[in-house]
Amino acid sequence: MAQEPLLQQQLNHLAVRAQRSLGRWAFARDFRLTVRDSLVWLLVAPVLLSGVQVALLLAGRGPLTWPTLAWVLLSLAGPVGFVVARMASLAKHRQLGRRTCLGAFDLQLNSHDRLVTADEFLAGGASDHFRQAAIDDAADHIARASETTLDEKALPAWAISQRSWAAAVVALALIVGAQWIGHVALGIRNAPDAATVLTTANLQTLPARVAASLLDLRPNPPRPDRPAPDEAAQANAAQPSPDASPRTPRTDQEADGQSHAGGQASSRSASQAMASSGTPSNQQTPSQPLEEDPPQPQDAAAAAQAKKAEGKKGQQQASSATSGQGQSKSSSSDSNSIPATDQPDRAGANKDDGKDEEGIQDEQEEEKTSGVERPSLRRNKPPVDRNLSNRPATDQAGPNANGRSGPGGRKKTRGVPAMILGVPTPDRIQGMTNPGRSKVTQENSTPKEEPQSALTAEERAARENPFGYIEHPLLRPWMQNLVEKYFLQLREKGGTPPLRKETRQ
Amino acid sequence: MTSTTGAAEAREAAARFRTVYADIKRRVNQMMVGQDEIVDGVMTALLAGGHVLLEGVPGLGKTMLVRCLSSAIETKFSRIQFTPDMMPADIQGTWVLMENDQGRHDLRFQEGPLIANLVLADEINRATPKTQSALLEAMQERQVTVGKRTIKLSEPFCVLATQNPVEQEGTYPLPEAQLDRFLLKLVVGYPKEEDYGPILDRTIGDSEVTIEPVTNAAEIVRLRHIVRAVPVPAHAQQYAIQVVMGTQPGSPYAPKKVNEYVALGSSPRGAQSLLLAAKVRALVNGRFAVSIDDIKTLALPVLRHRLLINFHGQSDRVTDADIVAAVLAAVREPLEVAS
Numbered sequence: 001m002a003q004e005p006l007l008q009q010q011l012n013h014l015a016v017r018a019q020r021s022l023g024r025w026a027f028a029r030d031f032r033l034t035v036r037d038s039l040v041w042l043l044v045a046p047v048l049l050s051g052v053q054v055a056l057l058l059a060g061r062g063p064l065t066w067p068t069l070a071w072v073l074l075s076l077a078g079p080v081g082f083v084v085a086r087m088a089s090l091a092k093h094r095q096l097g098r099r100t101c102l103g104a105f106d107l108q109l110n111s112h113d114r115l116v117t118a119d120e121f122l123a124g125g126a127s128d129h130f131r132q133a134a135i136d137d138a139a140d141h142i143a144r145a146s147e148t149t150l151d152e153k154a155l156p157a158w159a160i161s162q163r164s165w166a167a168a169v170v171a172l173a174l175i176v177g178a179q180w181i182g183h184v185a186l187g188i189r190n191a192p193d194a195a196t197v198l199t200t201a202n203l204q205t206l207p208a209r210v211a212a213s214l215l216d217l218r219p220n221p222p223r224p225d226r227p228a229p230d231e232a233a234q235a236n237a238a239q240p241s242p243d244a245s246p247r248t249p250r251t252d253q254e255a256d257g258q259s260h261a262g263g264q265a266s267s268r269s270a271s272q273a274m275a276s277s278g279t280p281s282n283q284q285t286p287s288q289p290l291e292e293d294p295p296q297p298q299d300a301a302a303a304a305q306a307k308k309a310e311g312k313k314g315q316q317q318a319s320s321a322t323s324g325q326g327q328s329k330s331s332s333s334d335s336n337s338i339p340a341t342d343q344p345d346r347a348g349a350n351k352d353d354g355k356d357e358e359g360i361q362d363e364q365e366e367e368k369t370s371g372v373e374r375p376s377l378r379r380n381k382p383p384v385d386r387n388l389s390n391r392p393a394t395d396q397a398g399p400n401a402n403g404r405s406g407p408g409g410r411k412k413t414r415g416v417p418a419m420i421l422g423v424p425t426p427d428r429i430q431g432m433t434n435p436g437r438s439k440v441t442q443e444n445s446t447p448k449e450e451p452q453s454a455l456t457a458e459e460r461a462a463r464e465n466p467f468g469y470i471e472h473p474l475l476r477p478w479m480q481n482l483v484e485k486y487f488l489q490l491r492e493k494g495g496t497p498p499l500r501k502e503t504r505q
Numbered sequence: 506m507t508s509t510t511g512a513a514e515a516r517e518a519a520a521r522f523r524t525v526y527a528d529i530k531r532r533v534n535q536m537m538v539g540q541d542e543i544v545d546g547v548m549t550a551l552l553a554g555g556h557v558l559l560e561g562v563p564g565l566g567k568t569m570l571v572r573c574l575s576s577a578i579e580t581k582f583s584r585i586q587f588t589p590d591m592m593p594a595d596i597q598g599t600w601v602l603m604e605n606d607q608g609r610h611d612l613r614f615q616e617g618p619l620i621a622n623l624v625l626a627d628e629i630n631r632a633t634p635k636t637q638s639a640l641l642e643a644m645q646e647r648q649v650t651v652g653k654r655t656i657k658l659s660e661p662f663c664v665l666a667t668q669n670p671v672e673q674e675g676t677y678p679l680p681e682a683q684l685d686r687f688l689l690k691l692v693v694g695y696p697k698e699e700d701y702g703p704i705l706d707r708t709i710g711d712s713e714v715t716i717e718p719v720t721n722a723a724e725i726v727r728l729r730h731i732v733r734a735v736p737v738p739a740h741a742q743q744y745a746i747q748v749v750m751g752t753q754p755g756s757p758y759a760p761k762k763v764n765e766y767v768a769l770g771s772s773p774r775g776a777q778s779l780l781l782a783a784k785v786r787a788l789v790n791g792r793f794a795v796s797i798d799d800i801k802t803l804a805l806p807v808l809r810h811r812l813l814i815n816f817h818g819q820s821d822r823v824t825d826a827d828i829v830a831a832v833l834a835a836v837r838e839p840l841e842v843a844s
Contacts, residue, residue, distance in 0.1 A: 022842055099839060103840025113840065129514050129734070133516050133793040
């Protein structure tokens with residue numbers, strides 16, 4: 001009892017020593033771990049500055065022209081800030097409690113928590129014999145710990161992960177890239193004219209938007225010949241297209257000799273080809289910002305001719321691709337009149353589509369209720385020829401027709417070979433058939449009472465025949481012994497076994 | 506002065522405990538060779554007031570160990586060889602028609618083998634669940650109820666069950682409720698090479714080893730009271746709780762392996778068993794309080810049978826030992842510096 005204050009004092013001293021030692025170790029460990037994790041933050045400043053650089057260029061302002069050292073220092077500010085913030089947070093939340101400090105001595109001396117246990121029992125008051133014995137038991141270990149210095153604990157290695165290395169490399173690349181963009185933009189900004197701009201800025205390597213922005217950076221030359229946008233639009237509307245066709249859509253169809261679907265397909269593909277190659281009519285539309293500037297007169301004329309030629313070539317390619325075996329009858333006038341011919345057809349088709357959609361919805365509902373998928377004839381496509389390309393069925397054979405449904409032409413019905421399908425024809429009916437429309441309706445009905453006549457019980461006759469042989473159950477050995485002993489005792493006493501009533505009678 | 510006397514009494518009780526423990530172990534080791542951990546485990550369960558399940562392939566001395574222990578302690582010992590056709594009445598007892606002194610016959614209760622101090626339940630997994638369940642009341646409540654009669658079992662009562670993990674045909678795995686009632690599950694392994702010689706010498710020779718009792722049931726009960734008096738420091742109790750909670754999927758201490766592979770973790774009875782067994786170990790090692798080491802050492806035998814590994818775990822061949830090791834690695838020791 002007398003040594004308890006002394007033990008308490010020794011434990012306090014040990015706790016202070018351990019706290020100092022462990023505090024140093026924990027700081028060093030946290031610092032290493034924090035530095036190891038901080039390299040990723042190198043990316044913050046380069047990413048932000050690169051974004052600012054691009055934003056400035058897009059806004060038409062001058063680029064950032066800071067020296068490389070400034071960029072690097074700003075990049076390092078990210079990891080440094082992270083380390084400072086994290087170390088401050090860890091220092092605030094680091095808890096080296098008394099138990100942990102004394103436990104360090106326990107672990108080092110392998111004393112099985114005797115110091116921690118004694119400290120706890122001393123603090124709580126040794127209320128029973130075993131607690132007091134535990135405190136006494138710890139005295140020797142406390143004395144031993146007082147003479148011991150805590151070993152330096154191992155610190156984590158300065159291992160930098162691949163992710164951190166990658167972050168550093170990416171940060172460096174961002175700095176270099178942002179500076180290069182700045183230099184290029186600065187060069188363009190100081191360039192004398194557009195020709196220099198186009199030669200200086202490599203449009204193949206810069207993003208398209210940045211290039212467009214760069215073009216806007218140069219000083220705008222005076223444009224005396226340029227008409228007002230409204231005037232240009234009016235002039236375009238009044239001036240007919242040089243290739244405009246006077247023919248009506250109906251005459252186009254008749255001239256082509258093709259079905260309605262085929263005409264639509266060819267005209268659509270032709271229009272796509274025109275859009276990609278750039279037709280004169282497209283050039284006249286005022287909505288293209290890059291083509292707003294009127295070129296020089298000679299250049300403009302040459303470019304118009306070249307584009308016209310390209311447009312014709314593209315239309316021919318498109319029509320030949322559409323009609324397959326070189327049976328194209330479309331011309332440039334056809335393709336120019338496509339928008340006019342398309343309008344009524346599309347309108348009609350849209351009307352039909354409205355009806356079709358209702359029908360499709362009805363069929364889908366029926367399929368849902370019946371649980372069986374019905375064949376959808378609406379999804380049918382025209383059959384394909386041997387080349388597996390959709391083509392309207394015509395009787396006109398192609399130049400390579402062989403009479404057996406070769407390329408082009410309808411199959412001839414002659415002889416046995418004609419009975420063999422020469423053209424691979426896909427199934428026209430998709431899905432499974434169902435037994436037909438079925439509808440399930442439920443009706444409420446009230447139960448009806450059905451009268452039933454009462455049954456009369458029959459009289460049961462008396463038994464006439466014997467039961468037959470009834471097997472007696474076998475007695476187990478102990479039962480046999482019991483019965484044997486019973487009768488033996490009865491015999492010894494001179495008694496007789498009780499008789500059954502029937503026997504007595 | 507009072508506290509000094511109290512500490513002396515505690516030291517004396519602990520010394521008495523260690524002496525009896527060492528005596529029993531010495532007697533058992535006259536016959537058992539190379540199974541020190543198993544002997545320690547069985548004695549820990551006996552002195553902590555629990556039951557023990559011994560699992561191992563045939564021929565490793567499970568039954569022999571229990572017989573030796575019963576010989577070293579002067580108590581009422583009984584052995585039940587479980588078979589699939591065994592009924593609860595066969596182990597609990599039943600009413601039988603018996604003849605009295607007057608030659609008349611009346612019904613008397615014939616006690617079953619379960620009513621004893623040390624019960625060897627050999628090959629317990631061969632009995633049907635109905636018969637296995639008859640043990641539940643005896644193991645937990647220390648009483649047997651047959652009809653309207655309830656019989657209090659005398660202390661110490663300890664069930665030492667054995668089971669063979671290999672022959673699974675014709676066996677009935679113990680239900681979770683019964684497994685939870687075993688304080689420890691000890692897996693008996695093969696002896697080492699150097700242990701084979703003494704084993705053969707003691708078993709196939711002409712001389713027969715006789716084990717004399719060194720203590721009795723009353724002494725065992727006194728030792729159990731000493732065990733209960735051992736205090737558990739707050740940090741050790743906190744660690745035991747966290748370890749037990751670490752086996753429960755979804756708990757804040759459960760590692761990834763537990764969340765993936767464990768369907769059912771340990772109940773609070775696991776924490777009780779862990780600390781009770783740790784108290785015995787502390788006394789055996791000459792300490793007066795439970796330490797973290799005791800809990801870590803006993804975590805596997807105490808918790809392994811309280812875990813239910815799910816289908817994913819079984820398909821990935823995850824064992825209960827893997828789970829307990831993962832829990833011990835995940836739960837931070839209270840004396841360690843927080844990372």
